[in-house]
Amino acid sequence: MVPRDAYATVSAGGKLRDVALALREARVEEVRQRPEHARDRAVLVMWEADIIGKISMLDVIKSLGPKRDYHKTGASSLGPLIESMTKDFALRQTSLTRLVEKACKLTVRDLLRPYDREETVAIDAPLDTALHQFISGEYQSLLVTSDDDIVGILRLVDVYEYISEKIIACEPVP
Numbered sequence: 638m639v640p641r642d643a644y645a646t647v648s649a650g651g652k653l654r655d656v657a658l659a660l661r662e663a664r665v666e667e668v669r670q671r672p673e674h675a676r677d678r679a680v681l682v683m684w685e686a687d688i689i690g691k692i693s694m695l696d697v698i699k700s701l702g703p704k705r706d707y708h709k710t711g712a713s714s715l716g717p718l719i720e721s722m723t724k725d726f727a728l729r730q731t732s733l734t735r736l737v738e739k740a741c742k743l744t745v746r747d748l749l750r751p752y753d754r755e756e757t758v759a760i761d762a763p764l765d766t767a768l769h770q771f772i773s774g775e776y777q778s779l780l781v782t783s784d785d786d787i788v789g790i791l792r793l794v795d796v797y798e799y800i801s802e803k804i805i806a807c808e809p810v811p
Contacts, residue, residue: 649682679777688752697748777792
């Protein structure tokens with residue numbers, strides 16, 4: 638778990654540029670401190686002292702496309718989603734320059750993805766509870782709570798690293 642105050646944040650009143658800068662700064666700092674460790678893939682969105690949501694790298698990339706409710710689109714429907722995006726909105730015909738120009742006008746609120754209860758896990762919950770949430774919700778991170786306060790972020794990459802070490806330690810079956 639990454640403590641809440643060690644995670645990248647942006648103000649709810651910011652621009653998409655602020656998100657990109659916060660993510661870049663978090664990656665650079667993480668590489669400097671722990672080059673072997675995975676980098677942050679999201680920023681927490683703050684309103685005063687409260688976390689009101691998060692924006693991931695994937696949310697930033699998706700913002701370049703047409704407006705859709707991506708957070709409710711499962712992996713099984715990804716093929717038709719991509720096909721409809723390219724067909725209905727001619728996404729392939731739009732230059733990257735134009736897409737970036739569009740992104741420069743976006744605000745944090747345009748991309749804000751408020752979290753729901755399924756995206757939180759209690760600090761004292763067993764790891765298998767979090768694992769089930771990662772699997773069923775296809776999340777990249779879970780917000781860790783103590784009472785109703787967000788105290789940290791449990792990243793999928795951290796859970797994967799823990800589980801992969803356990804798998805590697807298994808004795809091969811002859």
